[in-house]
Amino acid sequence: MFERFTVQARAAVVRAQREARDLGAAKVGTEHLLLAVLDPEAGLAYTVLHAAGVDRDRVREEVRRLSAPRQLGEDDAAALRAIGIDLDAVRARVEETFGEGALQPAEPERGRGFLRRRATGGRWFTPRAKKVLELSLREALHLGHRYIGSEHLLLGLVREGEGLAARILTGSGLTLDDLRARVLTELRDAA
Template sequence: MMFERFTTSAREVVRGAVAERERLGHRLVGTEHLLLALLDEEISSVAPILRQAGINADHVRADLERRAYGMADLDERDAEALRAIGIDLDAVRSKIEESFGLGALEPPPQRRGRRWPFGGLELSSRFSNRAKKTLELALREAIHLRHREIGAEHILLGVLREGKGLGALILTEAGLDLDELRRRTLSGFSQAA
């Protein structure tokens, strides 16, 4: 199975993504959690590449917090316009959760998917479809590059290649060019060789 090919670092990135999901109180591990784990310099070899590109974990967490409070599709001008007419988004969210329970604004849970054993972890419905796809793409990247193992670099390439998850969206909204970040990551392979 593909997870047997993951390096220790790549396994730590996946475990780190699970820990980020738990820390943030999210239901599913998404590409944003993989991105946060990739930014952890203690476990990820690509953290310096991301840092040099201008992204850090504090920025990602702040972005996720902003999105969690109902402003994902609103920029600050939109939110200010709503406040000007007396609409407080935090109060609306609070009232909905008071009436319908915590998490009432969250999307419905996904049905349970197949379980993928991963070195002591089970990748099941705890992982979003995009996160699962990202890990599959990491394998494809390794195969394409003729690498025997899947490392953190391949996971980053998977996030970039998947391109539609929240992880990639955060990167592009921060002004990063995904193609340029891909080139930098691939360049890291040739420098390591």
């Protein structure tokens, strides 16, 4: 499938991997693909998102906020104590069994770029991100295109509709149907 990707689309996938790494994610998710197409180098996808008022820095902050591991606080510990669970004892037992730091988020694996990850069968992508890549191919085929561009990646994100990227887009007041219509209009105007 990646052989059909334009230079811009391939660069977007590489940027998504970089975004995931920079944000400390173990895998590339839909949110990282969204950040990747929010780069001016992404071409038509960027044009559509920018015109719709989607700001890359705001999206990045929203990704950080929504994907930050939730730490159990004193209120959580009190609620657990009320039902007979001592959170500190649970933490101590986990670290005793699995080692110190076992409850800390894992460091993302480091790869050697797009080609290495591609050769591993996409294990570096979340199931939803893999679905977006598949849907981008379907969108291109549906439109009669022999290539997959950044616009198809955006259409795949829109069509997937349930990942963190879709939640961020709809949370900012956009509708996925409107974004799809904007992409299709840009494609018609460019033809």
